Amino acid sequence: MSARTVIAEAALPGGAVLRIVETTSDGLNLTADVNGDTVGALVIDLNGTTATLRDVTVDRDHLGEGIGGTLLQCATDLLAARGAHIIEAHCPAELGTWLRRHGFTREGEAWRTAVPTLVEAPTAEAMRALGEKLAALLAPGDVIIATGDLGAGKTTLTQGIGAGLGVAGPVISPTFVLSRVHPTTTGGPALVHVDAYRLGSFDELEDLDLEASLADSVTLVEWGGGIAEGLADDRLDIDIRRGLDPDDETRLVFLAGRGPRWAARQLESVR
Numbered sequence: 001m002s003a004r005t006v007i008a009e010a011a012l013p014g015g016a017v018l019r020i021v022e023t024t025s026d027g028l029n030l031t032a033d034v035n036g037d038t039v040g041a042l043v044i045d046l047n048g049t050t051a052t053l054r055d056v057t058v059d060r061d062h063l064g065e066g067i068g069g070t071l072l073q074c075a076t077d078l079l080a081a082r083g084a085h086i087i088e089a090h091c092p093a094e095l096g097t098w099l100r101r102h103g104f105t106r107e108g109e110a111w112r113t114a115v116p117t118l119v120e121a122p123t124a125e126a127m128r129a130l131g132e133k134l135a136a137l138l139a140p141g142d143v144i145i146a147t148g149d150l151g152a153g154k155t156t157l158t159q160g161i162g163a164g165l166g167v168a169g170p171v172i173s174p175t176f177v178l179s180r181v182h183p184t185t186t187g188g189p190a191l192v193h194v195d196a197y198r199l200g201s202f203d204e205l206e207d208l209d210l211e212a213s214l215a216d217s218v219t220l221v222e223w224g225g226g227i228a229e230g231l232a233d234d235r236l237d238i239d240i241r242r243g244l245d246p247d248d249e250t251r252l253v254f255l256a257g258r259g260p261r262w263a264a265r266q267l268e269s270v271r
Contacts, residue, residue, distance in 0.1 A: 039062045
C-alpha cells in the first residue's frame, strides 16, 4: 500500500478542514480531502528538472474554494525542494485562464512556469548573508516583493541586501513612514525600502510616488504580495516561511524570478 502524508491543512468557509495529502510515487500525486472525502487531485510527472502537470481536478461541489490553486502551490513547494526548475502543462484551452492566473505563460504548444529556488536560512546571520548574495545579482530598476508572517525575516533579508548594495543605513522596517530611501555609498543603485502592511491597494502604493525612483534604484516592498505586482512585470518575488517545527528557527526562502529579467535561473547561485 502506498504511503500517504498530510503536507498542508487549511480552513474552508463553514468550518470544513482541507487537507492536502501526498501519495508516494515517482512524481507527485496529491489529493485534497475535506472532512475525509477526496474533493480534488493533482498529478505531476518529474523528469530531471522538468515537471509535467498531467491532471488537476476539483469536485464540482467545491469549485471556487481555491482548492486547485492550493494543490498547485503545495506541488510547487515540493518541486522546489526536489530541485525542479520548470513546470509545463499540455492542457485543454479552457484551462488557459486558470493557468495564467497561477503564473503560467503560453510557449508554443505548452504552458510553462518557473519553479522557485528554495534556500534554507537557519539563523538571522544566514538570512543576512543570503541578502548579500542576492544584492550581487541586482541592478537598477529591479523590483522585489517580499512576503512572510510577522517576524519571518523580511527586514533581516533586506538588511543583507542593503549591505551588499553598499547603501547608507541603518536599514530598518519603514512601518510608520511607509518608504525610506537608502542612498548608495559605492556608486551603485539606491535601495528604496517600502512597507505595504498598512496599504490596501496598488492605488495607495502609487501615492508613494515610487515611479520617480523606480528606474534608478532597487525597490523592495515588504508585505507587497497582492498589491505591488503592478510596479513591474519583471520582478523577484520572495516568500519567507517558518518550518513545521515551532522550535526550529530555520526559515524556508522561496525565490521566484518573474519575467525575462530572471529567465536564466541565476538565482541558483545564491544557494
